[in-house]
Amino acid sequence: MEQYFILIITALVMGTIARLLMMKVDYRQYPTYPQSYLGHFTLGMIAAGLGAVTVPALAEKEYTAITFITLAAQHFRDVRNMERESLDNIEVTELVPRGTAYIEDIAKGFEARNYLALLTSLASGIGYFIGQHFELPMVVRILVGVAFGSIVIVIITQMLKGVSIEDIAEVKPAEISFDGPLLTINGVFVMNIGLKDSQKIFLEKGIAVEIIPKDEDAMSVLANVGQRQAIQHNASTQLGIRKDVDEPDFTPIARRNPENGNVVMAIITMNPDVDCLVEVVKRTPVLESSKRRALDVAFKSKSEKMGR
Amino acid sequence: MEFGITQFILAVVTTNKEMVSSSMTPVFYARDDEHKERLALLIAKTTQGMVHDLESGTYIIVKH
Numbered sequence: 001m002e003q004y005f006i007l008i009i010t011a012l013v014m015g016t017i018a019r020l021l022m023m024k025v026d027y028r029q030y031p032t033y034p035q036s037y038l039g040h041f042t043l044g045m046i047a048a049g050l051g052a053v054t055v056p057a058l059a060e061k062e063y064t065a066i067t068f069i070t071l072a073a074q075h076f077r078d079v080r081n082m083e084r085e086s087l088d089n090i091e092v093t094e095l096v097p098r099g100t101a102y103i104e105d106i107a108k109g110f111e112a113r114n115y116l117a118l119l120t121s122l123a124s125g126i127g128y129f130i131g132q133h134f135e136l137p138m139v140v141r142i143l144v145g146v147a148f149g150s151i152v153i154v155i156i157t158q159m160l161k162g163v164s165i166e167d168i169a170e171v172k173p174a175e176i177s178f179d180g181p182l183l184t185i186n187g188v189f190v191m192n193i194g195l196k197d198s199q200k201i202f203l204e205k206g207i208a209v210e211i212i213p214k215d216e217d218a219m220s221v222l223a224n225v226g227q228r229q230a231i232q233h234n235a236s237t238q239l240g241i242r243k244d245v246d247e248p249d250f251t252p253i254a255r256r257n258p259e260n261g262n263v264v265m266a267i268i269t270m271n272p273d274v275d276c277l278v279e280v281v282k283r284t285p286v287l288e289s290s291k292r293r294a295l296d297v298a299f300k301s302k303s304e305k306m307g308r
Numbered sequence: 309m310e311f312g313i314t315q316f317i318l319a320v321v322t323t324n325k326e327m328v329s330s331s332m333t334p335v336f337y338a339r340d341d342e343h344k345e346r347l348a349l350l351i352a353k354t355t356q357g358m359v360h361d362l363e364s365g366t367y368i369i370v371k372h
Contacts, residue, residue, distance in 0.1 A: 181361030194359030194367045195352070196345060248358040248372055 004056040007128040010142050011055070014149035015048020015121030016041075021153065022113045022160075040110070043079055047072060047114040051121030055129050072118055080111040095243055096236040096252060101226020105287045109160075116156045124149035165211065165231070166282035168218035173274045174210040176202055176266050185264035186210050188257045198249040205242070207274040208266040209281055211254075217293060219261035224290035228254035228263060234284045239269040239276055316371045318357045321348045323365040341365070 023037065050072040057065035084107040091097050098106075127148030131141030165171065174186045178199055183190045185208045193199055211231075213219040221227055232252045236243075243250035254265040267277065320327065320335045323344050329335045336351070338344035348359045348367045357369040 180363060192360040194361035195349060197349070198359075246353050246356045248356070 003132075004059070006138065006142065007056060007125055007132070007145070008052045010128050010145045011052035011121040011125040011149070012045070012048050014124040014146060014153075015051050015117040016045045018120035018149070018153045018156075019044025019048065019113060019117040021157070022116065040113075043075075044114060044117045046075065047117040048121040050075075051118040052125055054122055055125035059129060076111045076114045079114055080107045083107040083110045094233070094237075095241055095245070096233050097229065098233045099226050099229030101224070101287050101289050102230040102233060104289060105230075105285070108288065112160055116153070116160070119156065120149045120152045123152040162288070163286045164282065165284045165286060168221060168286060169214055170212040171278045171281045172210050172212065173278060174208040174264055174266075176206045176208050178203070183266065185255075185266050186262075188255055188262075188264045190253055190255045190264065190266060193249055195249065201250075201268060202266065205272050206266050206268050207272045207277050208264060209274070209277055211263040211265075211281060213261055213263075217291075220292040221286055221290050222261065222263045223256060224287070224292075227287050227290040228256075228265075230287055231263075231265065231281055231284045232267075235265070235267050235277060235280050236269075238280045239267070239273075240271065242268045242270050312371075314371055317368050318355050318371055319351050319369045321351065321367040321369070327366065 020041065023040065050069065054066065054069060057063075084103055087098065087103040087106060091103070124145040128141050128145035131144040136144070177184050178193075179189070181192050181194055181199070183193050183199075183202060193202065211222060213222050232254055236252055241250070241252070250268045252265055252267040254263050256263050265281075269277070317333050320329065320333055321338055321344055322335060323338050323340065325337060327335055327337075336347050338347050344365070344367060348369060351357070351369050352359045355369060355371065357371045360368050360370055362368060
């Protein structure tokens with residue numbers, strides 16, 4: 001046991017650091033509150049612990065001990081379920097709901113971050129063990145372990161970064177007008193608003209954007225209802241929506257222009273600033289579940305050949 | 309989860325006296341446009357519905 005003590009500690013610390021690095025203080029990234037922070041920190045540490053003991057188990061030829069790595073898989077699934085459940089429970093208390101697609105994306109993110117903790121501690125353990133094998137001094141072994149762990153952290157965080165709306169589309173301020181009772185943004189009908197007072201508020205304080213996809217793939221991402229719900233949710237929580245539960249008129253709705261796939265959305269915020277709205281929409285993450293390949297590479301090349 | 313009936317017409321507010329309801333949906337007759345506006349607002353606030361304009365003097369209140 002003693003010969004592996006430093007190995008396990010090094011790996012555990014590296015794995016926990018990896019999890020901590022993913023806890024960014026940014027309120028778009030739920031949750032950043034003290035209670036969840038502690039919960040996820042502890043769960044991350046458990047994941048790192050599972051990764052840390054793998055190498056000693058292998059070294060001692062305790063191959064059956066590996067089976068308890070399956071515990072890790074179960075544990076991470078629980079993390080995902082826990083997040084999904086808690087977000088589902090608070091969904092009814094949101095003025096503009098997140099939508100199931102966004103919740104699923106967030107839950108998956110939490111699961112993935114635990115895999116990061118596990119893989120980092122595993123890599124650190126391997127690094128340290130290689131050092132031990134070549135009988136390097138203790139400090140060098142630890143450094144090799146840390147280096148291995150850091151490489152994994154860098155690679156996986158780069159992989160998990162994902163894209164935002166900014167990368168797939170252009171966001172521009174848009175014009176709100178009324179065609180009879182129909183709210184129209186840049187010529188796209190959005191919804192029927194009956195009350196004259198509501199119409200007046202829309203014309204006076206409403207701000208709107210048009211999201212123009214850069215290519216066909218982006219077009220199908222923006223067509224996804226879950227993706228649009230995420231944009232609506234982000235815009236309303238970050239800008240402060242001027243709406244209460246008995247005012248459905250002011251619910252932001254993102255509608256698609258069927259002609260060209262552009263998406264328009266109007267919102268009434270406490271402080272109407274269209275530049276802020278453009279910024280928020282740009283920074284909305286593209287949900288994994290909404291990613292599509294409208295035209296597959298094989299199909300594309302085939303159609304190109306046919307074109308020739 | 310919250311359960312309830314949605315996408316449902318809760319009430320019709322109209323200045324058109326000839327309108328007759330053939331279903332459970334209640335019809336509220338308004339004296340003039342101003343009264344219609346007020347009536348629609350009051351019903352919408354009470355039921356948390358949304359007011360939609362069908363033009364030619366008729367509003368419907370829909371639960372979304």
